[in-house]
Structures are given as structure tokens and as C-alpha cells.
Amino acid sequence: MSGFFRVAWQVVRKDMTVEVRSKEIVLTTLLFAVSVVLIFSFAIVREGRAPDDVAAGILWVAISFAGTLAMGRTFERERYNDTLRALLLAPADRPAIYAGKLLGLLLLLGLVEIILVPLVALLFNAPILAFPGKLITLLIAGTLGFAAVGTLFAAMLVRVRSRDTLLPVLLYPITVPVMICGVRGTAALFQATPDEPLARLWIAILIAWDVIFVTLSLWTFEPVMTE
Amino acid sequence: MRKLTTPFIGLSAGMLFVAPWLINMAPFESTMGLVQKIFYFHFPAAILFLVSAIVCGIASIRFLFFKKASADAWAIASAELGLLFGALTLVTGPLWARKAWGVWWVWDPRLTMSLVLFLIFAAYTILRKFGGPGSDKLAAGMALFGMLNVPFIYVSVNIWRTLHPMTSVVPTLPTEFGIPLWFCFAAFTMLFIALLNLRATLALQQARIEALYLDEDEA
Numbered sequence: 001m002s003g004f005f006r007v008a009w010q011v012v013r014k015d016m017t018v019e020v021r022s023k024e025i026v027l028t029t030l031l032f033a034v035s036v037v038l039i040f041s042f043a044i045v046r047e048g049r050a051p052d053d054v055a056a057g058i059l060w061v062a063i064s065f066a067g068t069l070a071m072g073r074t075f076e077r078e079r080y081n082d083t084l085r086a087l088l089l090a091p092a093d094r095p096a097i098y099a100g101k102l103l104g105l106l107l108l109l110g111l112v113e114i115i116l117v118p119l120v121a122l123l124f125n126a127p128i129l130a131f132p133g134k135l136i137t138l139l140i141a142g143t144l145g146f147a148a149v150g151t152l153f154a155a156m157l158v159r160v161r162s163r164d165t166l167l168p169v170l171l172y173p174i175t176v177p178v179m180i181c182g183v184r185g186t187a188a189l190f191q192a193t194p195d196e197p198l199a200r201l202w203i204a205i206l207i208a209w210d211v212i213f214v215t216l217s218l219w220t221f222e223p224v225m226t227e
Numbered sequence: 228m229r230k231l232t233t234p235f236i237g238l239s240a241g242m243l244f245v246a247p248w249l250i251n252m253a254p255f256e257s258t259m260g261l262v263q264k265i266f267y268f269h270f271p272a273a274i275l276f277l278v279s280a281i282v283c284g285i286a287s288i289r290f291l292f293f294k295k296a297s298a299d300a301w302a303i304a305s306a307e308l309g310l311l312f313g314a315l316t317l318v319t320g321p322l323w324a325r326k327a328w329g330v331w332w333v334w335d336p337r338l339t340m341s342l343v344l345f346l347i348f349a350a351y352t353i354l355r356k357f358g359g360p361g362s363d364k365l366a367a368g369m370a371l372f373g374m375l376n377v378p379f380i381y382v383s384v385n386i387w388r389t390l391h392p393m394t395s396v397v398p399t400l401p402t403e404f405g406i407p408l409w410f411c412f413a414a415f416t417m418l419f420i421a422l423l424n425l426r427a428t429l430a431l432q433q434a435r436i437e438a439l440y441l442d443e444d445e446a
Contacts, residue, residue, distance in 0.1 A: 162358075173347045
């Protein structure tokens with residue numbers, strides 16, 4: 001088991017080193033997420049006032065759009081430099097490689113969310129500091145569920161034609177449950193009279209989906225990546 | 228199984244021809260009256276929609292984990308049937324709901340997840356059509372995630388109190404309602420099996436032709 005985490009850690013470190021040097025994915029993803037939020041604010045805000053209860057939805061739409069972009073890019077880079085084959089040839093467990101890729105993506109999206117969440121709070125009057133613990137749990141669990149399926153699909157799509165258009169088409173229907181839990185849970189925290197038990201219920205359902213998605217992804221990564 | 232295709236098509240055609248008379252003879256349901264009769268088509272279509280997701284998932288497991296190349300043909304066939312029966316379910320459902328509940332659509336868990344499963348089938352079919360080589364394994368992974376929704380859709384109405392009737396309605400149905408229901412169900416099931424056979428055979432033949440072309444190229 002320690003071997004699993006060592007391999008995963010090595011993959012994370014590799015991805016982070018590349019990313020720290022180029023900063024390509026984190027900057028493009030961040031700029032994209034900010035643009036999405038700005039487009040929403042131009043579309044929705046009237047006379048300087050945002051309508052109530054839209055912040056949660058906009059936050060999750062921005063996260064899912066930006067997440068899709070980042071997923072596509074992480075594997076596009078492997079394909080471009082022809083390093084995916086090398087990565088798969090490494091004498092290591094395939095699920096460990098998957099876990100490393102997933103963790104790298106989570107770190108990246110976490111960085112983006114650190115800027116995205118305050119921005120949404122600012123533009124759409126969301127009380128993000130009312131329940132910081134629950135909000136962070138929702139963000140982590142939601143991003144995990146979304147990225148778990150996304151990492152698997154992006155890895156498989158590397159070999160497929162028109163991969164850029166197919167990733168969101170395949171990913172969004174499957175991750176709908178995660179999105180619903182994330183949006184509903186966050187909305188329960190953001191509404192005028194926050195509903196903590198409801199948010200707790202959505203967090204519980206969200207974690208259940210996370211467990212299912214991560215297990216199934218770890219299980220299928222091995223056979224789908226074998227040539 | 229394949230020998231059953233022709234008799235099943237004939238039989239289901241005959242039964243679906245007779246079905247309107249049987250449905251007409253069944254008594255009116257006390258509160259909903261005439262509109263309830265769409266149930267005799269809605270229920271079989273919905274069950275076969277879920278069955279096709281399970282068939283697709285199991286075929287994909289055989290393809291992915293047990294390296295059964297022929298199982299892929301069954302996955303393609305059942306995914307396309309899932310689209311067909313899913314469309315039937317999602318058309319008959321709102322037609323009924325408009326009269327019974329007063330609205331075309333509500334976002335209750337069963338309806339939402341059924342729509343999501345339909346979208347997954349649609350994405351699966353698009354992937355098979357435009358993905359090109361290498362998309363078969365990805366599609367199989369997709370089918371596994373699609374199959375996850377089936378138990379959720381089935382039990383959701385028993386967990387959450389929603390507008391949609393619970394699963395206990397069908398087993399406790401009076402005989403006068405039960406006869407046309409199970410008659411239609413048998414007709415739909417035979418149609419499903421026959422179409423599944425035909426489509427899978429077609430996919431197998433396509434795969435065989437492609438293999439022949441590849442051999443020819445190499446020779």
C-alpha cells in the first residue's frame with residue numbers, strides 16, 4: 001500500500017514540477033473561470049443588484065467549465081509530448097498513476113477555487129464566511145467527484161478523435177448527481193436563512209457519490225488504459 | 228437466441244395490434260379515468276429502458292474485464308435500444324403527467340435521473356458514431372457509469388415522497404388492469420429481444436468485415 005501512495009506522489013510531483021515551470025494550465029483555467037463568472041454577472045446583474053440565490057449555481061457552473069478545461073489540458077500535454085505511453089510503461093500500478101493524476105488535478109482546481117469563490121461572493125453577494133467548514137467540505141467533495149470521473153475520461157479520450165468536444169459531452173451527464181448535490185448544498189448555505197441540516201444531508205449524499213465514482217474509476221482505469 | 232428473432236417480431240407485431248382492444252376493455256381507473264391508459268405503454272417502455280442500461284453495463288464489463296470482443300456488439304445494440312425505449316418513456320411520461328399532475332415535468336429524483344440516463348445513452352451513441360478507433364473502451368467505461376443510475380432510478384420513488392407512484396403499485400394491481408399491462412409488457416419485451424438480436428448481429432458482422440479489411444491490408 002505504501003508503494004501505491006509513493007507512485008501517486010511521484011506522479012503528483014512530476015505534474016506539479018511541470019506546472020510550476022510553465023504555469024500554463026493554472027493560468028488559462030483561472031482566466032477562463034474568471035471570464036465565465038464575469039459573463040454571468042453581465043448577463044444577470046441588473047442595476048447593480050444580483051438576483052438572490054444565483055451565487056451557488058454560478059459558482060458550480062464556473063467550477064465545472066474550468067474543470068473540463070484543466071482535465072483536457074493535463075492529458076493533452078501528455079499526448080503532445082508523447083509521455084503518456086512512458087507513464088503507462090512505468091513499473092507501477094495503473095490505479096496509482098490514476099490517483100496521482102487525480103490529486104494533481106485537485107490541487108490545480110483548488111488553487112483556481114481559492115480565487116474563484118471570493119470573486120463569486122463579491123459579485124453575487126454570497127455569504128461565504130458564514131459556514132466556512134461546510135463550504136470547504138462541499139467544494140472539496142464536489143470537485144473530487146467531478147474530477148474523479150473527469151480524469152478517467154480525459155485519460156481515455158487521449159486516443160480518440162474530436163476529444164475536445166467529446167469530454168464535456170460525456171462528462172456532464174454522468175456527473176449530474178455531483179453537480180446537483182454541490183449546488184443544492186451550497187445554495188442551502190447561501191440562502192437568506194441558512195439551512196444547516198439540509199446542507200449536511202447534501203454533503204452526505206455527495207460523499208456517497210464520491211465513494212462510488214472514485215471506486216469505479218480506480219477499478220476501470222486499468223483495463224481501459226491497456227492497449 | 229438468434230432463432231427467436233423472426234417469431235418474436237411477428238408475435239410482438241400481432242400482440243401490439245391487439246393491445247389497443249385489450250387496453251380499451253380494461254376498466255377506467257377511478258381518479259384519472261382515460262388518461263391512466265397510457266400506463267400500459269409507459270411501464271413496459273420504462274422497465275426496458277432500465278433493462279437496456281443493465282444489458283449495456285454487463286456487456287461492457289465482459290468486454291473490459293474479460294476481453295470478450297463480441298460483447299461489444301451487445302453493448303452497442305442495447306445502448307441504441309436504451310435511446311429508443313428511453314425516448315418512449317420520456318414522451319409517454321409527460322403526456323400522462325400533464326393530465327394527472329397538471330404539469331408536464333417535475334424535477335423529482337426519478338424523472339431527473341431518467342433524463343440523465345437518457346443523456347448518457349445519447350452521449351454513448353455519439354461517442355460510438357464519431358469517436359473513431361479507440362472509442363470502444365471509453366464507451367464501455369461510460370456504460371458502467373450509466374448502469375450506476377439504474378438502482379437509483381428504481382428505488383428513488385420509495386425513498387423520496389414524490390409525485391411519481393411507488394414501485395409497489397404494479398404488484399398490487401387488480402387483475403382487470405394486470406392483464407393488459409402484462410400483455411403489453413410481453414409484447415414490448417419480445418420486440419426488445421428481437422431488435423437487440425438484430426442490432427447485435429449487425430454490429431458483429433460490421434466488426435467481422437472490418438477485421439477482414441485489416442487482414443487484406445496486411446497481406
